[in-house]
Amino acid sequence: QSVLTQPPSVSAAPGQKVTISCSGINSNIGINSVSWYQQLPGTAPKLLIYDNNKVPSGIPERFSGSKSGTSATLGITGLQTGDEADYYCGTWDSSLSGYVFGPGTKVTVL
């Protein structure tokens, strides 16, 4: 049972936009920054978004992040077949004194 909540899967056609939600509580998302990670099949995860909405160098601007209250959202525009992957949100939980991940969302390009 994950501390954070994500939808199990989302899908859209190539070129379309998808959003993935990540819901938490005050002790995690409410007071700490959120990161998003992409895990392509058979590979290690990779940082996609940090500090809620910052994009690391090398990550396409098609990826964006936002946070409001105790929820965060990852957006992917101009969906490509290469975006098919599992996406995880993560943040520090100050009550648990530990880092928590969402259960992951599988993105499928139709």
Place this chain on the structure above:
Amino acid sequence: EVQLEESGGGLVQPGGSLRLSCAASGFTISTYWMAWIRQAPGKGLEWVANINQDGGTKYYVDSVKGRFTISRDNAKNSLYLQMNNLRVEDTAVYYCTRKLVEYWGQGTLVTVSS
């Protein structure tokens, strides 16, 4: 280029021990928190432990407290995870990471089975 290379994984019986190592290159670990994160086969990501720059502050997920120890050797630019009293449920790919989480290694597989 930042690189993290894990080693030390393998097959071990329940109750056994393993020591994972992570060799960092492309940066100096002494200025960063470091961490271990694991992923059981077909499952999601789970933070295991993290350690501050001088090794004086450590955090662990409840399921490994008292069994796992995270440590670092800044002179060797390396991170370690000593795993004792291993359980079947510890079976996973273990990733070494810089902070939470900027960079990930490729992972090393730990299999606990009789």
